[in-house]
């Protein structure tokens with residue numbers, strides 16, 4: 001018996017906008033160099049690309065042209081996001097799930113999975129552990145289960161915001177959870193969430209049906225596809241979309257992600273706040289067809305092409321990827337990463353140096369500490385940022401775009417990133433990381449134009465270093 005949905009509960013744009021024939025045709029197109037260079041030039045003007053233009057970039061097979069795509073992605077990343085990398089951490093709250101997704105260790109039919117839902121005190125202990133490491137931004141992750149109601153998730157969000165110790169506090173809580181109805185989104189929005197993230201996993205209908213039993217809630221392709229549109233209508237205006245790469249042809253999924261972003265732009269005048277592109281990872285009891293696994297060279301193309309296609313959408317690279325891959329891919333357009341991540345339930349206080357697969361949804365590729373990742377970012381010339389200013393000043397959704405598009409964000413983001421970095425260095429960093437970080441801050445402040453903003457920033461950095469003042473943002 002398939003899980004039916006009440007079509008009245010869909011969003012006003014609730015239709016299946018994924019035209020497979022069109023995407024398959026686009027994947028087979030050829031590209032000439034002049035056409036590719038024209039499209040790169042459009043991206044460099046920070047104009048979002050159409051699905052056709054994105055397909056043309058994917059069709060480029062001349063190595064020199066591919067290098068031009070990489071170079072353009074690196075430059076566009078710097079033009080829009082500067083050298084900031086926003087840092088967050090995932091926090092798994094509960095892994096009960098009524099779905100049976102073939103690629104997931106938390107699927108209901110996996111009897112080996114250790115099922116757990118953090119109670120109030122355990123949640124508090126995880127948040128304190130994350131705060132004591134220096135985190136300021138979290139994404140809470142839930143299976144799909146009646147016990148994880150919108151009210152329950154909202155209560156968890158409130159508890160996270162209320163958990164503070166010394167200078168430790170979480171200033172932005174995002175959610176990665178099941179699609180809700182309008183009322184459900186309004187409930188979690190009222191608790192003060194930032195981004196609501198829903199991955200379609202795969203946009204290919206046949207593959208989706210094969211991997212998600214029709215008898216499960218997640219088996220309903222349209223209910224999930226329409227998930228973030230309903231969130232936007234319920235005023236969750238920062239939404240995140242994504243696909244699990246390795247389930248079907250990566251070029252199809254990429255074109256479908258761009259189609260999804262343009263669908264939201266058309267109907268809500270703003271695209272997704274973030275796009276994620278996790279590659280499938282080993283998971284307990286999961287045996288998947290390796291036909292569509294994405295190799296590293298294609299993964300580079302994937303990220304660089306996304307960067308050029310959606311200039312103003314944040315791109316999230318997670319700790320699924322091993323450190324060396326993350327280090328290389330970051331420059332191609334990534335704006336956000338998680339760091340110091342543990343995804344076992346209770347993992348921030350209980351997990352040792354090794355991973356326990358029976359307690360994880362999948363195996364992580366990077367379990368370095370936040371301090372190790374922060375130090376590498378600093379050495380590589382990035383500004384690790386824990387900034388949450390836009391969200392807390394209501395610069396979200398369309399409002400965010402009003403700031404992002406004219407490039408003002410540079411005047412706000414870099415100073416704010418440097419303030420949050422100074423907090424991290426003073427309160428949490430190892431001596432080695434602090435030494436490198438303070439040198440980076442001096443160098444970055446030097447680069448800023450003289451004027452009132454620079455004077456204010458210098459004043460704030462001094463107050464953070466010399467007093468208990470914290471959380472100073474523009």
Ligand code: SF4
Pocket residue numbers: 097098099100101104105106107108142143144218
């Ligand atoms: S992917 Fe998510 S919805 Fe599917 S089984 Fe795993 S936890 Fe449940």
